[in-house]
Amino acid sequence: MATVAESERTLYPYVTGSSVVALKYKDGILMAADMGGSYGSTLRYKSIERLKPVGKHTLLGASGEISDFQEILRYLDELILYDNMWDDGNSLGPKEVHSYLTRVMYNRRNKFNPLWNSLVLGGVKNGQKYLGMVNMIGINFEDNHVATGLGNHLARPILRDEWNENLTFEEGVKLLEKCMRVLLYRDRSAVNKIQISKITEEDCTVFPPFSLKTYWDFSAFKNPTAGAPGSW
Amino acid sequence: MDNCLDFNAPHSMGTTIVGVTYNGGVVLGADSRTSTGVYVANRASDKITQLTDNVYVCRSGSAADSQIVSDYVRYFLHQHTIQLGQPATVKVTANLVRLLSYNNKNFLETGLIVGGWDKYEGGQIYGVPLGGTIVQQPFAIGGSGSSYLYGFFDQAWKEGMTKDEAEELVRKAVSLAIARDGASGGVVRTVIINSEGVTRNFYPGDQLPLWHEELEPHFSLLDILSSPTPSPMDI
Numbered sequence: 262m263a264t265v266a267e268s269e270r271t272l273y274p275y276v277t278g279s280s281v282v283a284l285k286y287k288d289g290i291l292m293a294a295d296m297g298g299s300y301g302s303t304l305r306y307k308s309i310e311r312l313k314p315v316g317k318h319t320l321l322g323a324s325g326e327i328s329d330f331q332e333i334l335r336y337l338d339e340l341i342l343y344d345n346m347w348d349d350g351n352s353l354g355p356k357e358v359h360s361y362l363t364r365v366m367y368n369r370r371n372k373f374n375p376l377w378n379s380l381v382l383g384g385v386k387n388g389q390k391y392l393g394m395v396n397m398i399g400i401n402f403e404d405n406h407v408a409t410g411l412g413n414h415l416a417r418p419i420l421r422d423e424w425n426e427n428l429t430f431e432e433g434v435k436l437l438e439k440c441m442r443v444l445l446y447r448d449r450s451a452v453n454k455i456q457i458s459k460i461t462e463e464d465c466t467v468f469p470p471f472s473l474k475t476y477w478d479f480s481a482f483k484n485p486t487a488g489a490p491g492s493w
Numbered sequence: 494m495d496n497c498l499d500f501n502a503p504h505s506m507g508t509t510i511v512g513v514t515y516n517g518g519v520v521l522g523a524d525s526r527t528s529t530g531v532y533v534a535n536r537a538s539d540k541i542t543q544l545t546d547n548v549y550v551c552r553s554g555s556a557a558d559s560q561i562v563s564d565y566v567r568y569f570l571h572q573h574t575i576q577l578g579q580p581a582t583v584k585v586t587a588n589l590v591r592l593l594s595y596n597n598k599n600f601l602e603t604g605l606i607v608g609g610w611d612k613y614e615g616g617q618i619y620g621v622p623l624g625g626t627i628v629q630q631p632f633a634i635g636g637s638g639s640s641y642l643y644g645f646f647d648q649a650w651k652e653g654m655t656k657d658e659a660e661e662l663v664r665k666a667v668s669l670a671i672a673r674d675g676a677s678g679g680v681v682r683t684v685i686i687n688s689e690g691v692t693r694n695f696y697p698g699d700q701l702p703l704w705h706e707e708l709e710p711h712f713s714l715l716d717i718l719s720s721p722t723p724s725p726m727d728i
Contacts, residue, residue, distance in 0.1 A: 302507065302637065302675040307706040411531060434714055447533045449507070449526075449675040454706065457714055471717055472708040477680050477697030482525075482537040484693070491564050493527060493538040493556060 274326035274377045276300055278311045279450040280412030281322035281381045282440045284424055285390050285405050286433035289461035290383030292322045293437040295444075296470055297452030304452055312458045312467055316341045318384045319355040320460040324409040325378035325397065333376060336365065355384030355391040359401065367399030379409035385462045408440070411448045416440035430459065442473050504529050507676015509638025510540060510551035511666050512606040513650075514631050515659035518616040518687025519608040522663035523551050524638065524671050525679030536679045545570050546691070548586040548609030549684050553636035554623070559603040562593050583609040587619035587627060595625025604635045610686045638670030638677035645669060660685060660694070668701040 276298045283292040298306035311330070312322045315337050323330040340361060344353045353361075359382045369375050379396040393403035406420040419440055428436065437457060445451045453475070458467040486492050504527055511522040523540040526533055540552045542563045550566070552559035566589045573589075574581050587607040594601060607619045620626075620633040632650055634642050645666060654662065660683055667681045681696040699710065711717055 299675055303641075304673050304675055431715055438713055446536050449528050449531045449533060449678070453710070454708055468714060468718070470708065471714055472710040474710040474712055475698055477537065479537075482680065483695050485537060485539045486542070490543050491560060491567060493535060493540070493560065 274329075276306065276327045277377075277450070278309060278324045278327055278330070279448055279452075280408055280410040280416065280444055281311065281324050281379070282408045282412045282416045282420075282437055282444075283322060283381050283383050283392055283406065284420060284428070284433060284436065285383075285392050285426075286428040286430065287426075288430065289385045289390055289459060290320060290392055291430075291433040291437055291457065291459050292320055292381060292383055293441050293455060293457045294322050294324070295441065295452045296454040296456060297450065298327050299450045302449070304450070307452055307454055308470070310456065310467070312456055314458075314460070314465040314467065315358055316344070317352050317465075318386045318460075319353075319358045320383045320458055320465055321358075322381040322383075322409075322458075323378050326376070329376040329378050333362070333365070333378065333380070337362075354386035355382055355393070356386075358382060358384075359391070359393045359395065359403075363395045363399060363401045366395050366397060366401075370398050381407055381409060384460050388462060412440065412444060415443050415447055419443065433459075438473060442475065445473060445475060504534055504556040507638070507674065508540065508553040508636030509642070509667050509670035509674060509677040510553050510604075510606050510635045511639075511642070511663050512551060512608040512618040512620075512633045513654075513659050513663055514608075514616045514618050515654045515656055517656060518610045518685060519618055520656070520659045520663045521549055521551050521606065521608045521684045521686070522667045523636075523682055524667055524677040525682060526677055527556055528676060533678070538679075539682060541682055541684045543567075544586055544607075545574065545581050545609075547580055547611060547686060548583050548607065549686060549691070550586075550590065551606040551608070551635065552603065553605070554603035555601070558601045559605065562590065562601065562603060562605070565593055566590050580611065582611040582613060583607065583617040583619070584611075584614070587617075587621065587629075590619075590621050591625055591627040593625075594621055594623075598623075598625050606633045606635050608633075608686065610688060612688075616687065634666070636670075636677065638667075638674035641670050641673045642666050656685060656687070664696055664701065668696075669704060672704045672707065 281294040294311040298309040375397040383392045394407045395401035408416045453472045509524045527535040527538045605621045683694045685692045
C-alpha cells in the first residue's frame with residue numbers, strides 16, 4: 262500500500278530553470294530570468310518563459326523544476342478566476358498571492374512532496390510596491406531585491422552595493438543586466454537568452470527575449486599559459 | 494537545491510575537446526570552462542597543453558589529474574629528447590600518456606587527446622580515454638560536450654581536408670557543443686601543428702556562428718527598446 266504513495270513523491274528535479282533576479286525601482290518592480298530549461302547538464306530548452314503575470318497586480322518568476330512551475334500557474338489561474346467571480350471590484354494583490362503560495366509550498370513540504378521551485382513574486386497595488394520570495398521548503402521573506410539559486414551568491418552582492426530606492430527604469434534594467442551577465446559567466450546552467458519584465462501600478466510588461474554581449478578581450482585570456490606551460 | 498555552490502567540489506573541466514588530422518598536420522580544439530560544481534571557477538582556461546615543441550595534449554575530466562599527467566609526461570619527454578638527440582615522435586608521447594593513465598587507472602579520472610606532427614608519420618591523433626586505452630584515429634572527440642558531436646562528425650568529417658577546412662570544422666564543433674553542454678563554455682581555443690610549427694588561435698563568442706534559438710547579442714535591452722520599429726506607411 263505504501264509503495265503506491267512512494268512513486269508519487271518528487272525525489273529530484275528533471276527540467277530546471279536557473280536564477281531569477283528582481284529589484285524594486287521608482288515605479289514598481291523589475292525582474293529578470295534567462296529562458297533556459299536544463300536537463301541535468303544538457304541545455305535542452307532555450308525558450309522557456311519563466312516570468313509570468315498573475316492577475317492584474319503581480320509578476321511571478323520561477324526557478325527549479327519547470328513542470329512544478331506549470332502546475333503552480335494552474336493553481337494560480339484557478340485562484341484568480343474565483344477572485345474575479347466575486348465581481349466585487351477587489352482583486353488579489355502580490356501580498357495575497359505570496360501568502361497563498363507560501364501556504365501551498367509549505368504544506369507540500371510537510372508531506373515530503375515539495376514543489377521543487379524557488380519563486381519570486383513582485384507587484385504594485387494601491388501605490389505600495391511589494392517584492393518577495395518563497396522556496397520549496399516554505400522559507401519566505403520580502404526585501405528590496407531578491408534572487409534565487411546562484412543569483413543569491415553572485416547577484417545579490419552587486420545589488421547590495423548598487424541598489425537605491427530611486428532607481429529609474431533605465432538604471433534598474435542596466436543593474437539587472439549587470440547581474441545577468443555575471444551569471445552568464447559564472448553559472449553553468451545559464452543560457453544567453455534573457456527576458457526582463459516590469460510591473461507598475463498601471464500595467465505589466467514582459468519584454469521580448471534578447472541576448473547579452475560578453476567580454477573576452479583581456480590579454481590574459483588570450484595566452485594564459487605563456488608564463489607557465491601546463492598551467493590553466 | 495542539492496547542486497548549490499560547493500567550493501570543495503573537485504575542479505572538473507566538464508569540457509569539450511576535439512582533435513582532427515588534415516593533409517599536412519593536426520588541429521586541436523577545446524572550450525575554456527573549468528567548473529567547481531555549478532560555479533565556473535575559470536571561464537578562460539587553457540586546456541590545450543604543450544608536451545613538447547611538436548606535440549600537444551587536450552585535457553578533460555579532473556583538472557588536477559590531467560595537469561599532473563601532462564606535467565609528468567613533459568618531464569619524461571624532456572629527458573627522452575635529450576637522450577634521443579631529436580624531437581620525440583607523437584607515438585612515443587602518446588604511449589607515455591597511456592602508461593601513466595593505465596598504470597594509475599584506479600586513481601585518475603582524465604580523458605586525453607594527444608595530437609602532433611613528426612617527420613616520420615606526419616600529423617597524428619591518439620585518443621587516451623579513461624582506463625588508459627590508446628587508439629589512433631583520424632579525428633577524436635572527448636569530454637562531456639562530445640556527446641553532442643558524434644552525429645555532427647559522422648556527417649561532417651571528410652578525409653584529406655585543408656588546414657583551413659579542418660580548423661573551421663573544429664571551431665564549429667566546439668561552438669556547437671558549448672551551445673548545448675552546460676559544462677562547456679567560454680572561448681574556443683585551437684592549436685594547429687604541422688611541419689612549419691605551431692599556431693595558437695582564440696575565438697570569443699562574438700566570432701562564432703549563432704545556432705538554433707540563439708540571438709544576436711546586444712549591450713542592453715535599452716538599445717533595442719530605443720531603436721524605432723518601422724511603421725507601416727514609412728518609406
